[in-house]
Amino acid sequence: MSGDILLKIEDLRIEGRSGDTWSEIVKGVDLTLHRGEVLGLIGESGAGKSTVGLAAMGYARDGCRITGGTIEFDGIDLRRTSEAQRRGLRGKRIAYVAQSAAASFNPAHRLIDQYAEGPVTHGVMGRDKAEEDAIELYRRMQLPDPEGIGFRYPHQVSGGQLQRAMTAMAMACRPDLIIFDEPTTALDVTTQIEVLAAIRDIVRQFDTAAIYITHDLAVVAQAADRIKVLLRGEEVEEAETRAMLAAPREDYTKSLWAVRSFARPERTDSPGAALVSVQGVSAAYGKVPVLEDVSFDLHPGRTMAVVGESGSGKSTTARVITGLLPPSAGTVLFEGSPLPPALKSRTRDQLRQVQMIYQMADTALNPKLRLRELIGRPAQMYLGLRGRALEARVRDLLALIELEPDTYIDRLPGELSGGQKQRIGIARALAAEPKLIICDEVTSALDQIVQEGILKLLTRLQDELGLSYMFITHDIATVRAIADDVVVMQKGRVVDKGPKAQIFAPPHEPYTELLLSSVPEMDPDWLTGLLERRAAQG
Amino acid sequence: MILTRVALGIGLLFVVSLVIFWATELLPGDLASQLLGQSATPETLAALREQLGLNDPAPVRYWNWLSGALTGDFGVSLATNRPIADLIGARLGNTVFLALYAAALSVPIALTLGILSALWRNSIFDRAANAGALGAISLPEFFVAYILVLWLAQTGLFPSMVRINPTTTMGERLYMTFLPALTLTLVVTAHMMRMTRAAIINLMASPYIEMARLKGLSPLRIVLRHALPNALAPIINVVALNLAYLITGVVVVEVVFVYPGLGQLMVDAVSNRDIAVVQAVALIFATAYVGLNLIADVLSTLSNPRLMHRR
Amino acid sequence: MGFAATVTLGLAGLFALAWVIRAGGRAVLTGQSRSLVNDMPLTAAFGLLVILIYAIVAIAAPVLAPFPEREIVGSQFQAWNAEHPLGTDRIGRDMLSRLIYGARNTVGIAFATTALAFVVGSILGLWAALTGGWLDQLLSRFVDALMAIPALIFSLLLLTIFGTSVLSLILVIAAVDATRVFRLARSVAQGIVVMDYIEAAKLRGEGAWFLIRREILPNAMAPLVAEFGLRFCFVFLSISSLSFLGLGIKPPTADWGSMVRDNATLITFGDVTPLLPAGCIALLTVAVNFVVDWQLHRASGLKEG
Amino acid sequence: MKYPKLPAMANRGVSRRGVLQGAAALGAAGLILPHGVTSARAQTRGGTFRIGLGHGSTTDSLDPGLWDNLYVQTFAAARHNQLIEVGADGQLVPEMATSWESADGVTWVFGIREGVTFHSGRTVTVDDVIASINHHRGEEATSAIKTLLSAISDVRADGQNLVITLEAANADLPYLMTDYHIPIMPATDGRIDPASTDGVGPYIVESYEPGVQASLTRNPNYWKENRAWFDRVEILSILDPAARLNALITGEVHLIDQVDPATIGMLEGRGVARILSIPANAHYVFPMDARAAPFSDNNVRLALKYALDRQAMVDTILGGHGAVSNDNPIGPANRYFFADMEQKGYDPDRARFHLREAGLESLDVTLKAADAAFSGAVDAASMFSENARAAGINITVDRVPNDGYWDNVWMKEPFVASYWGGRAVEDHMFTTAYATGADWNDSFWSNERFDELLLAARSEVNEDLRREMYHEMQQIVSFEGSVVIPMYNNFVMAVANGVGTPEQIGSNWNLDGFRCVERWWMA
DSSP: OOOSEEEEEEEEEEEEEETTEEEEEEEEEEEEEETTOEEEEEOOTTSOHHHHHHHTTTOOOTTEEEEEEEEEETTEETTTSOHHHHHHHBTTTEEEEOSOHHHHSOTTSOHHHHHHHHHHHTTSSOHHHHHHHHHHHHHHTTOSSHHHHTTSOGGGSOHHHHHHHHHHHHHTTOOSEEEEESTTTTSOHHHHHHHHHHHHHHHHHHTOEEEEEESOHHHHHHHOSEEEEEETTEEEEEEEHHHHHHOOOSHHHHHHTGGGTOOOOOOOSOOOSOSEEEEEEEEEETTEEEEEEEEEEEOTTOEEEEEOOTTSSHHHHHHHHHTSSOOSEEEEEETTEEOOSSGGGSOHHHHHHEEEEOSOHHHHSOTTSOHHHHHHHHHHHHHOOOHHHHHHHHHHHHHHTTOOHHHHTTOOGGGSOHHHHHHHHHHHHHHTOOSEEEEESTTTTSOHHHHHHHHHHHHHHHHHHOOEEEEEESOHHHHHHHOSEEEEEETTEEEEEEEHHHHHSSSOOHHHHHHHHHSOOSOTTHHHHHHHHHHHHO | OHHHHHHHHHHHHHHHHHHHHHHHHHSSSOHHHHHHGGGOOHHHHHHHHHHHTTTSOHHHHHHHHHHHHHTTOOOBOTTTOOBHHHHHHHHHHHHHHHHHHHHHHHHHHHHHHHHHHHHTTTSHHHHHHHHHHHHHHTSOHHHHHHHHIIIIITTTSSOSSOOOOTTOOHHHHHHHTHHHHHHHHHHHHHHHHHHHHHHHHHHHTSHHHHHHHHTTOOHHHIIIIIIHHHHHHHHHHHHHHHHHHHHHSOHHHHHHTTOOOHHHHHHHHHHHTOHHHHHHHHHHHHHHHHHHHHHHHHHHHHTOHHHHSOO | OHHHHHHHHHHHHHHHHHHHHHHHHHHHOOHHHHHHHHTOOHHHHHHHHHHHHHHHHHHHHHHHOSSOSSOBOSSTTOOSOSSSTTOBOTTSBBHHHHHHHHIIIIIHHHHHHHHHHHHHHHHHHHHHHHHOHHHHHHHHHHHHHHHTSOHHHHHHHHHHHHOOOHHHHHHHHHHHHHHHHHHHHHHHHHHHTTSHHHHHHHHHTOOHHHIIIIIIHHHHHHHHHHHHHHHHHHHHHHHHHHHHTTOSSOTTSOOHHHHHHHHHHHHTTTOSTTHHHHHHHHHHHHHHHHHHHHHHHHTTOOOOO | OOOTTHHHHHHHHHHHHTTTOOOTTOOSSOOOOOSOOSOOOSOOOOOEEEEEESOOOTTOOSOGGGOOSHHHHHHHHHHOOOSEEEOTTSOEEESSEEEEEOSSSSEEEEEEOSSOBOTTSOBOOHHHHHHHHHTTOSTTOOOTTHHHHTTEEEEEEETTEEEEEESSOOTTHHHHHTOTTOOOOOEETTEEOTTOOOOSSSEEEEEEETTTEEEEEEOTTOSSSSOOOOSEEEEEEOOOHHHHHHHHHTTSOSEEESOOHHHHHHHHHHTSEEEEEEOOSOEEEEEBOTTSTTTTSHHHHHHHHHSSOHHHHHHHHSTTOEEEOOSOSSOTTSTTOOTTSOOOOOOHHHHHHHHHHTTOSOEEEEEEEOTTTSTTHHHHHHHHHHHHHTTTEEEEEEEOOSTTHHHHTTTTSSBBOEEEOOOSSHHHHHHHHTSTTOTTOTTOOOOHHHHHHHHHHHHOOOHHHHHHHHHHHHHHHHHHOSEEEEEEEOEEEEEETTEEOOSSOOOSSHHHHTTHHHHOEEO
16 A cells, blocks of 8 residues: 655645635645545545545645645646646546546547547557546446447447546556545435445556545545545544544534434324325326326325436426326325416415425526525515515514524625525525425535534424425435435336335335445445345355 | 528518618609609600500509519619629629629738737737727728828729720739728628637637647647637628628729729619619618628538537 | 827726726625626626726717817818827818727717627527427528528618618618528527427427526527627628718718728828727727626626627 | 619619710701710720719619619610710711711601621611610600600601601600610510610620629720720629719729718828719709798798808719809800899898798798708708708708608608709700709699790790790799709719710710710720
8 A cells, every 4th residue: 555655735825816805715734645545635625625635736726716725746846847847647647537428528529539539649658548548447446348449439328437447548648646525425325325336446456546535425435545624725633444434533524414313303293195196197298207106195294205217207206286287197195186287277275385495496496586586586476575564574584593693694696605595595495485495415415514504494494494304315314314204216207105214114116226335334344235235146 | 400490591581672662662763764864755755654654553563573584584673674693794794703802801800910919919909900900990991992092002002993805814903902801801800700709709718729729739729729610600690791791891992993893783774763673682682691601600510510410 | 109108008908907907996896796806717707897898988979079070170181180189080080089089979879880780580490490390491591592682782782772871771780680680590599499489488388489588598699799790790891881872971960880991091101090980990899798708608608709 | 872773863864864865065056076976095905994873773674664773874874885976076977877967856757877786696677776766755664764765656667767757846855865764775566675685886795783783895896987996895783872982992892983082181181092073964952842931932942052051062962063153053064044133142131031022031941851862951941040040040951861862852851862864955954853843843833934935945046045044034033933942963973083084065964865884995
């Protein structure tokens, strides 16, 4: 493991620009990496982990500048050398794997062309050699059809495979160091572990050093030898992985997996009559069927989690209930009476009863409207509030979601943090005084600590206002935390449903089993174990 | 997809011909009074109208024209009795020639400048190119033309007007039409350049550009190989738009350089109420416009793997 | 030639002044407006200054102009002299005064025209994008048809039919421009209507007018503003091209487009007089677009044009 | 550029009213003079003569009946001959007609020149002449001069002679035959082919693209000696004034018309060309509809007549190439021109006085103008309105599109700008535009005394009495008429130094009476 030192960063300082004022976002980080060593770099968004990772390549994003410290890669001071020389190193000796492979592959070129580009321009090998090599690496990354896949365009390849293809591309010049920037975050749990495994193996095979950046302890635990925790551009602590997991020293580190400690108390009371009853609903986008015979009941005052991977039809179900997508078959009952299938034909009150909160608060809030109007509009529309009454209501709602009314009422969404935006989404839903709120992946874009805050808020509101939630998510941990009932969906069908206890207690449906088992655990050996077990089952 | 587009295009041409016909109907006076001008007296007018068949009701005349046009026969110029085909033929050639000439000059310049100013954005070069471009488009065409004539023709470098006849060789032709082409170049380059720059800069923030940087590629290669291919669609479209303009919108330049093109013909025909000619030219213009847009769409489809190679 | 020198000097002066003012602004202003001045590039400051000057000239024309707009004050085409700093025009009216009044008329007309074109064009465009379906098809195809007719020739037809009063001039050019605006507005809006907040508003049961006014328009502003900058300046050009065909603004109203036209023959003899109105147009165009570019940059580098 | 159609329109004025013009010094009919009045000296053959005209349109027709602008007129003169030519000095010169005479003025006999061949090689016969005339006569004729030839009751051949019979006596038939609409063209079974370019003229058409250019080569068999000096002639249509100037300056062309008065000085400064400025009877007018108020009141008309600075207009609009007119359609070149008539000057007070006479304190009128009326019309109107304001008259200048000006504005609107080509014979001028109810009386003016005089003068034989009558008529038109006539305009053209021109240039038409192609030479 610990060979000679490959990368040595001392007192790294980086500034970022907002408007034309520069503020320090990385405040003196030290980092030492030996050959063949994998360092896990974890922290929430804004911790500066990606910035540090890129700095290790002597690179700063637009609007960032390295202002202090030394970055020494294999004896070369990356801050002193010429841009040309840095360029010589990038891709050749230091490679980078980005979070979203889908966005980081150039849509205009075939995978193999982009693979060959590095080696050829760096003069490592000729084009033909590069192609053979690519196929070889694709095979090692366990990509299906390694000979053919390289000749496809990015949009023709699934996310998990792209992520592996990108890792292969990073390996093209057999670099000494690879920066993995949240390589699995965007993936479904089931694919995540495959990619994770592939990455871990290839790094070991070539004995490449790596910096693995993520916000998910459990994930990094599987790959990293050491873990460094960052918070707002400063180091919190660093330790060997096992040590870190066994005994985190700092409170912040502990709080990083606090969400797992939060869980709403089990419900004992039996569910009342169904608030919403989805009965044999099928739906399609044009010709493509997306839902087939979906049925379940949703009870007042309870939280129903709808679980499944992307494309399983979770969100589509929501669209059917809200009326955005009239079903091709089946009906949706609200308090026993059928809802008109199409949005247009629903009454204001019917619309008011069902509200929605979106995954991406950024796109769900009109960036040009102030909170006053964002939250006020529904109250104004549905409840006919005007002037003072409206203002008062908006302030109540802000208070309800724990935002100081005076400070926030006249802000624009752009002036809020991710968590705050999501709270505004909640407030906007509440403003309509609905019976049911559909939460579509509302936490998946947030840091774990922020997630916890949102979840607590939601449960509190539920207890206070007797709301019902339909909680769409792919994150099992979240389900464990807040759901009363669970519906598991796969490929547009309901494969499993029932009270949480029943779903999470064996025996499981096979797919549920797969989902549950794929959730990474805080055990460095978890991945190895899981793979062995699965191999054993064949 | 292309077929439907073509169908749409044809429908569009029909609408255009209707609009044009309707507009020319609203114009005060008619061919007869235009031909006789002040000399018109009621009886000669009547005789001429009869002769020209202007007495039929408008719908009838439109139908006559349309049925002719559908069978590829655009009729004869009412004013000169010459078949519209050979009235237009040579001029169409001239117009296209000039358009291509100007395009051949402007497109490379525009793209180069656009790419460079995207590459060195906010540099002096960028700002200068931008200001220059804006300056160029803010001058009326005929004015640009006069200045060029003042500098390049009165000094004897180039002829101030175009005199082409069947015997002119290609070389002479290029030489004689240089000033008009240059004028048009100055007029259209700016727009294309700004769009190219914008389209590329738009992409420079995307992750795959950063990826390319992190692969250690040179800035030029990044712009050319990674940004440009993805910026093609908007660029192609703006080029098509300007080509269409070069074919349809250059009457002023034609007049200044005495260049026998379609624009001049159209304006004459309009002022003479020679509806058959107006219609024919208008249709050619519309066809050029539609055709170029169609080509642009096809090209940008070809340039986009997402649309070319389905999953 | 001395003229060129004067011009260069003048521009340099303007830039210097702009720089001073910006510096002053940074020193004095606070808060919101401060940050505005802070990230303002020199070009934008220059642009704003020029626009400001134009506005003042336009408003205060009667005060500033040494002679009335239409009065014949001397022989035709006098050289620049003390009494007539910029000489006189083809029937002996004071050039400087004409230029000053020209600012008022031209800018006024251009603004009215562009504003009209944008109100009509963008509302229809947004509506089409929002509603989609046959309405979208109908509008778009119709606009296509209009755009397939060369703008100059189309306006020529219309103006011949409706006469060349200032009003019909404004209406016709606006109508022609509106088609271009429609296209832009529509394509921009198509990117916006897929946003979740539009879906949310639809779920709320909002009507089309509210969606256009409050949800889409504010987010479509940036590119529209950019287009506005260019179109605004193109109006001058349309007017001067039309006066080239004898359909410009009616005398004795002074407008730059027609003034360029009226004096254009002089350029044949290297006389700079026609450069003046043309220069006024060019300067404004550049200025406006400097500001627009800056605004775009602030609205996170959306495409220009 | 003017609106492409416009220059043609401006010239239509000439095309219509110029008819019969051209015998300035000639009273009695039938007086024959030897042709070739312009004495040719130092003339040399050869060279290509290029003309750039501000006229011509893609829709120009080859049909003589529809010829209407300087381009087609010059083009026609280059390839055709007529029965009678008008010499540079205004004398009638035999062309295809060797002689003409009439006992009673009703029946006219023209001797037709023998042995002249068309370009196509055929020899000219009387029948060709008859067909060429008849093309403009009869029911289905669509000619611009149909009405003018309606006075002819019969055209027939008598051996080698042509015999024309009129409805009533008309001493001026020979002038009629000088009209450019009547070229001699080859006939097949009694009809000419309107689309043919075949003629007996000095040059043979090589190629012709309407509205663009025509190129011709010298007719080797041309019957006139010491005429047609150039080997080739090219006539180009250059509508944009600036482009025309540039073409001349850069030597692309040798002759241009319609030189922008504003730039004449600078052009001369260049020293590459000289300006030919030929005084003529042509004049610019502002007709007022005398039928309707306010113009029905002569005081109002007088007020307007005193409210404009004629000299300033001549200087500005014509760049000095013209003469002040006293609201008199009869020009200095006319026989009975009333030179001593009290000249009206720019006199705002007098104008006010007449306004008060009319019981008005101020006057608001709209003057519709387009450069179609005459080049500079809009500027002239603007000047008029400027001058008039001093007299409390507010003239709103309404610039209307050139397009359709003659159809929709002229003789439709109460106060407009217009143009007259002038007349050599007073009677024609007055009969066409001032006699009560005349076709082209564009001021709808009517005056008993005037009409009486007109009739009387036509048949009056006593020179002095006749002169007095015409003077009185001019007096009436000037002080009671309903047209403001500020100026007579010269024919202004610019000629490259390399081209030789006779010292006397024809004033009956522009470009040396269209004949520059056959009268001028390369010096």
